[in-house]
Amino acid sequence: MTMQKEQILTSEEIEILQELMNIAFGQSAADLAEVIDTQVVLSVPFIKLMQVADLPEYFKNHVKDYKNINLVEQKFWGRFKGDALLVFSSGAGKELITLLKHDEEVSLESDPVDILERETLMEVGNILIGACVGKIAELLQDVVTYTPPMVAVEKGYQEAISGGRYDPECTAIVLKTDFCFEEGDVTGFLFLVTSNDSGTWLREALKLFIEQYE
Amino acid sequence: MILNQFFDALNLGVLILDRDLKVYKWNRWMEIHSGISAAKIHNTPIFEVFPGLNTPKFNRSCKSVFKFGNLCFFSQKLHHYLFPFKSTAYSGHEFEFMQQSCAMGPLRNDNNEVEYLYIYIQDVTEVAVYEQKLVELNMKDGLTGVYNRRFLEKKLKEEVERHRRYTGDFSVVLFDIDHFKRVNDDYGHQCGDFILKSVSSRIDSIIRNVDYLARYGGEEFCCLLPQTPLKFAAKVAERFRVVIMDQEHNYDNKIINVRISLGVSALQSDITTADEMIKRADEALYRAKDGGRNRVETI
Structure with a gap:
């Protein structure tokens, strides 16, 4: 396992990636404030290499305090390629509806609150993922496109995150950040899982990135 | 190009x-x-x-x-x-x-x-x-066109929850067509169906937009009355009774009259759940039946 870790990124490269993400998230927060009119506080990102088979357990350890979770998942495609999983705390959907003033825009008929919740999570998830992933890609001179987001609303952890979604043979670069909204009681985690396919390119890109500072 | x-x-x-x-x-x-x-x-x-x-x-x-x-x-x-x-x-x-x-x-x-x-x-x-049609089919009773029991149970739970949170009065009226078996036996099941439709549509036409009328099963119906105290719900039930008593059903050139018995319950300190509300309304309905039918009983 140690061997594989070394094959993907060295500890120095991880450090550069960490630094790059600090810059990216700093800029994302400013962009996010402009788009959704509220401050999102993104923590210093944490990077870890791990076997894909260990991912479910890793996710579980992070979200175990949540009663239910809301999950937005989006694949991103570029030379930087992978899967973004955004996990919101229980009740986040309803908080975000108020935060985005969706309830004033949309007339609520008989039963659309869950649809509204779903769409709001999708929208905010889409924006957060776009801001973070897009910024990292931009700093690495890459452009990514996204698949439409998939949403799981108020599910138990087991229901929302299944073990079989990734190839267990792969090594994943997991980038984790926790975020909270300045207003409203919304917290969560963003996990970016990129497989070793992106590894070679990522190493090159990181090298180029750090060269501008040398 | x-x-x-x-x-x-x-x-x-x-x-x-x-x-x-x-x-x-x-x-x-x-x-x-x-x-x-x-x-x-x-x-x-x-x-x-x-x-x-x-x-x-x-x-x-x-x-x-x-x-x-x-x-x-x-x-x-x-x-x-x-x-x-x-x-x-x-x-x-x-x-x-x-x-x-x-x-x-x-x-x-x-x-x-x-x-x-x-x-x-x-x-x-x-x-x-x-x-939209599927959603409607899923909430409505196929025969009478009023809400079905599945919808009623969901709505009842929601309303109980809502009234508990915001406080306020909430009542239900459970009613049943008296001697309905006789209608079926004397005039046939098609006539029975006709009476069910006719009674439910008459009641449906006199309730408020915020009320829900549902077929509870067989010849039994349930009406949810949000923001209505027991006293007023009893008056509403009495109005149902009179309206149905006065209604003439013309089936196959025969004039048929039916009566209904009603039980009314409301959320109160000792009735706090949907199940309890229905149970108590059902008990009241039984008393109305035992007491001679064509009458309203409250908890």
Whole structure:
């Protein structure tokens, strides 16, 4: 396992990636404030290499305090390629509806609150993922496109995150950040899982990135 | 040239806006449904022609496309439509405008900067009509057209929850057609069905918009009365009784009269759940039956 870790990124490269993400998230927060009119506080990102088979357990350890979770998942495609999983705390959907003033825009008929919740999570998830992933890609001179987001609303952890979604043979670069909204009681985690396919390119890109500072 | 033909051949609305949200492209589908030619709308700010689009959600979506290169979606379920176009789907539905499922995304120039955004519009009116019918089928009783028991149980729980949270009065009336078996035996089951429809539609016509009438089972019905104290619910029940007693059912040139017995219950300190409410209304209904029928009993 140690061997594989070394094959993907060295500890120095991880450090550069960490630094790059600090810059990216700093800029994302400013962009996010402009788009959704509220401050999102993104923590210093944490990077870890791990076997894909260990991912479910890793996710579980992070979200175990949540009663239910809301999950937005989006694949991103570029030379930087992978899967973004955004996990919101229980009740986040309803908080975000108020935060985005969706309830004033949309007339609520008989039963659309869950649809509204779903769409709001999708929208905010889409924006957060776009801001973070897009910024990292931009700093690495890459452009990514996204698949439409998939949403799981108020599910138990087991229901929302299944073990079989990734190839267990792969090594994943997991980038984790926790975020909270300045207003409203919304917290969560963003996990970016990129497989070793992106590894070679990522190493090159990181090298180029750090060269501008040398 | 070839792409333009494809663009116009699509059975989808496609438009492209520049960073000032002026129209750059407008395909034939958009020309047909909007009645505005591509030449005429070219370079016009989209909000000038469709001021209804100027909402926080739309603006936020445009910003996120230009800023992050995101995809954005406008589902029919929530937004119904972005562009108020007349529906071309078959008539007989209640949608005033074409129901649309729309998405928005980035278009980049050679320098990879997002220069334009595209919007595509899919006409989903027919799907929405089917869905609406399915939703209705799922909540309504096939014979009488009033709500079914599944819907009643869901609504009852919601209302109990809501009234507990915001406090307020909430009552239910449970009623049953007296000697209904005799109607079936004397006039046949088709006549029985006719009576069920006739009684439920009469009651349905005199309740408020906020009340729910549901078929509870067989010849038993339940009416939910939000924001109504027990005292008034008893009056409503009495009105039901009189209205049905006075109603004449003309089946196959025979005039038939039926009566109903009613039990009323309400949320109160010792009745705090949906199950308890129904149980107590049912007990009251039994007392009404035991007490000679064609009468109202409250808890």
